[in-house]
Amino acid sequence: MVRVVEDVFGIAVNPMTQKTDHVRRFTLFTEKGMSVAILTLGGIVQSIKVPDANNKLEDVCLGYDDVAGYYRNQKLYFGAIVGRVADRVSRGQFKLCGKDINLSRNYKDLYHLNGGYVGFDSVIWDVVGIHKDGVTLQHVSPDGHEGYPGEITVNINYSLNETGCLGLRIEARAKDTTCINIGHNCLFNLAGHSTGRDTLLQHMIMIKANSLVDTDLEQIPTGKIMPVRNTPYDFTTLTNLGKRLNQVYRCPISGFDNNYCVDVDPNLVKLVARAVHPCSGRFMEIHTNQPGLHFYTANSLPEEERGDIPNVGKGGTHYAQHGAFSLRTQKYPDAMNNSDFPTTIVNPGQLYDHQVVYRFGACPKRV
Template identity: 85%
Template sequence: MVRVIEDVFGIAVNPMTQKTEHVRRFTLCSEKGMSVSILTLGATIQSVKVADFNGKLEDVCLGYDDVAGYYRNQKSYFGATVGRVANRISRGHFKLCGKDVNVSRNFKDRYHLNGGFVGFDSVIWDVVGIHKDGVTMQHVSPDGHEGYPGEVTVNINFSLNETGCFGMRIEARAKATTCINISNQNYFNLAGHGTGKDTLYQHMVMIRANSIVDSDKEQIPTGKLMPVRNTPYDFTTLTNLGKRLNQVYRCPICGFDNNYCVDVDPNQVKLVARAVHPCSGRFMEVHTNQPGLQFCTANNLPDEERDEIPNIGKDGAHYVQHGGFSMQTQKYPDAVNNSDFPTTIINPGQLYDHQVVYRFGACPKRV
């Protein structure tokens, strides 16, 4: 039986109301010892504790011990729900219903990233339901916020079960035609959140995708898809991540930060990715109804080998370049400017329904 434990994580100013509010934390605990903690600040996944093949629990989710940590490192988006549109919109501009729409250009003053200056990651979400297996949070995004037309109401149901499945169901409805592409920017290291680059290189990764979205040096899509076969981006079978990282290390982004085209049926939730840390036995599966999976290897974190100042996370851990990985389910980046991509446009009366389940466990220890 799953227990839901609530405590106060801290206080913060809600940018939507300019009022100081409590940041609440909800910890979902299974009888087998697994737990997941979610904050009302940014609907953020703050902790995921999973046992290895010996039953030893470790927190495998990168994050911070207090509200100040999340504010200091806001651009990392660790564990945060991002939107109204996750990822990039080129030039912060698109056409909708024949009209030009300009959203905030919050990155390098050139394009829109993860919802803008005050995205879903920055607000304090309302709690609208506490259930036997989880919690539901809500945010109402006003018409015109960050340039987006139409008021949008978003509900996220977070749940955990005894089989190690941590699920998020993100539903949204709009009062006017707009675009929606909500995601959660989780970062994991299955050896433990603070174990760094060496253990990340030990991971094995599988992504069920035959192509990625081709993009330029600014990671803006060109509108084309690139086949992964016979390239370092091929994870169609379980592959050592360290080997692949060494193959792409000298590329412009020094690692992986690519949208994989998993192309599942929107009415079905299917397995699209798997990560395994052989030394601990821990694994994570990703099941979703979304067509894209943004796979990222924390390329923008400090590189201690170049004497860059580390990002200090939970328990004083040093978060460094390639110290974690992210598997974010979503639509393709800049889809609103690419008509061949799965659409992000939602009309009034239409339901945006994003389902994702992260299944955690441990493989038996090899003799």
């Protein structure tokens, strides 16, 4: 039986209303000891506590202990819902129904990233339902916000069950034709959020994709789909992440930051990825109905040994480069400018339906 406990995480100014409001936290508990905490700020998943093979609990997602931490590090999007369109839009421009659409260019003044200056990660979501196994949040994004046409209403249902499944169902409807590609940007380390690079390198990763979206040095898609076979980007079988990180070097940083093309039916939720930490026995599976899976290895976090300013997270933890990973389900980046990519266009009366399930568990301490 899942319990839902509410408390106040802090206060913040809602950028949509400019009014101060409480940031509410809803913590979902299972009888087996797992728990997940969700904030109304940005729809953020603030903690995920999962037992290991010896029933020892650890928080396996990166985050902060207070509202100020999330505001200071807003550009990292830890645990947040990102949109209206996740990932990059080339030049912040595209055509829709014959019209030129110009979005805010919130990254390097060159392109649009994760919804703009005030994306879904920045707003305080409304609580529209508290259920026996979770909570439903809602946000209404107005016509013209960050340049996007059409008002949309987004509902996200978060749920947890006794089998260790954290589910997010993201639904949206638009009043006018627009583009929608919403993602959930959680960064994980299955050894524990505070354990850093050394334990991340122990992880085993499997991604059920034979290709990925090719990008330029600014991570903007070239329009090509590249096969991963016989490259360091091939995770079609369970593969040691440390070994692969050592094979990938990119200027100015090294690591993975790639959208994989997974073969799914939009009407079915299928397994697309698996991560295992052999030393603790914890594993995570990702099931979704989305065609893209963005794999990222926290490349932009600080390198303190090179003089970078520390990023201080929960419990005073210093989060460092390659100390975590994300596997974000979504459609392909910059799909509006690439007609061969799965479409992000949503028309009035059409339901945008994005489902993702994170299944956590523990197995004996071997893969």
